[in-house]
Amino acid sequence: MKKHILILLTGISLLSCNSKSEETNSTGIEPKTKVETVQIKGSETVLPLTQKAVEEFANVDSQLKLIVTGGGSGVGIAALLNNTTDIAQTSRAIKFGEKQKIEEGGNTVKEIIVAYDALAIIVHPENKVSNLTREQLEDIFTGKITNWKEVGGEDLKIVPYARETSSGTYEFFKESVLLNKNYLSGIMSMPANGAIIQSIKQTKGAIAYVGLAYLNKDVKAVHVSYDGGKTFIEPSFANAKNKTYPVVRPLFYYYLGNSESKVKPFIDFLLSPTGQEIVDEVGYVDLR
Numbered sequence: 001m002k003k004h005i006l007i008l009l010t011g012i013s014l015l016s017c018n019s020k021s022e023e024t025n026s027t028g029i030e031p032k033t034k035v036e037t038v039q040i041k042g043s044e045t046v047l048p049l050t051q052k053a054v055e056e057f058a059n060v061d062s063q064l065k066l067i068v069t070g071g072g073s074g075v076g077i078a079a080l081l082n083n084t085t086d087i088a089q090t091s092r093a094i095k096f097g098e099k100q101k102i103e104e105g106g107n108t109v110k111e112i113i114v115a116y117d118a119l120a121i122i123v124h125p126e127n128k129v130s131n132l133t134r135e136q137l138e139d140i141f142t143g144k145i146t147n148w149k150e151v152g153g154e155d156l157k158i159v160p161y162a163r164e165t166s167s168g169t170y171e172f173f174k175e176s177v178l179l180n181k182n183y184l185s186g187i188m189s190m191p192a193n194g195a196i197i198q199s200i201k202q203t204k205g206a207i208a209y210v211g212l213a214y215l216n217k218d219v220k221a222v223h224v225s226y227d228g229g230k231t232f233i234e235p236s237f238a239n240a241k242n243k244t245y246p247v248v249r250p251l252f253y254y255y256l257g258n259s260e261s262k263v264k265p266f267i268d269f270l271l272s273p274t275g276q277e278i279v280d281e282v283g284y285v286d287l288r
Contacts, residue, residue: 037065038263039085042076043168044192045117045211046089046251049282053270056278061265070192073168080109080254086263088254091117091211092168108257114270116285118212118240119173119247122197122219124204129153131232133225134246137177140207143184148205161199161208164189172249173209212240213283240285251284 040050047070054066076088077098094109102109121137123129129152132140139145141160148156162183163170170189174180190196193214200206201218212235215221223232226246239245253270255263269275276286 035063035065036262037067038087038266039079040066040068040087040089041071041079041085042087042089043073043091043251044070045091045169045213046114048213049115049251049279049284050089052282053266053275053278056274057266057269060269064265066266072164072166072191073171074166077254080256083256086255086259087267088252090168090252090254091249092171093250093252094254102256110255110257110260112253112255112267112271113250113287114253114267115251115276115279115287116240116248117251118235118237118245118285119169119176119209119249120212120215120221120235121207121209121224121247122200122215122221123207124200125218125220126204127153127220129222130220131223131225131229133229134177135228137224138179138181141173141178141183141187142181156205159203159206160184160187161196161206162187162189163196163209164191169193169209169211176247176249177209211284212237215283237280237283237285248285 040054047068050068054068057064057066073088073090073092076085076090077094079085080088081098081101094111099109121132127148129148132151136145136151140151140158141162145151146158148154148158162173174183188199190199190208193210196208196210197214197216197219200208215235221235223234224245224247225232233239233245235245235247240248253267255267270278271287273288276288279286
């Protein structure tokens with residue numbers, strides 16, 4: 001009788017070991033005992049990348065439920081400060097004051113660069129202007145140049161569009177292109193890249209800026225010069241990758257130090273070779 005019990009226990013032990021081995025999938029991600037929810041909020045620019053990565057991540061870890069919303073980089077950082085998101089996706093770096101508020105609350109903030117983006121300047125497809133210098137762009141968006149004929153185009157009023165002030169893209173464009181000068185008073189602002197594309201498509205004199213992943217046939221991307229007009233560079237994946245296009249910025253994830261174990265599986269996935277292939281597919285520049 002004792003011999004039979006010993007054989008039975010050995011069999012159960014082996015079955016348990018085999019079951020545990022099968023639970024570890026080929027990605028090396030250890031399954032969790034219960035489903036956890038991770039909130040991701042922020043940049044409209046980073047949004048398509050995160051959405052695609054979340055779809056693919058679901059195939060390798062079904063125990064982590066990821067909920068993604070946009071709203072702008074400022075919204076994402078505010079949600080991180082209010083502890084209503086686990087990851088803030090942003091197209092600008094966190095500000096000193098924002099980081100200080102988190103640290104005053106007894107926590108730390110972690111910064112991860114997940115990809116790079118080229119910011120494309122776009123106009124209506126029928127606009128004859130194909131090249132603009134940084135200085136001309138500064139004068140257009142600050143209101144000094146108001147007609148396309150002043151930069152080689154037809155006699156047509158320029159209609160500039162900007163992103164909302166909560167957008168990281170709004171702030172990056174102001175820093176990089178306008179050299180921190182203020183946008184013209186009363187400039188029309190749009191809540192998202194999709195709305196910008198539609199406005200440019202429908203307005204012949206319009207000009208605006210969007211992330212590289214949003215370019216399509218409905219708009220025309222102008223070539224930009226940062227050397228006073230000596231060379232004009234097309235906003236393209238290749239030119240962003242080889243660093244010849246001048247308007248390139250990092251895209252970030254921010255999370256709190258005490259959330260690291262919760263968010264790290266997804267962030268590690270996005271930084272892996274598979275995740276960086278998704279960066280390429282979406283239209284941004286990978287870290288490799």
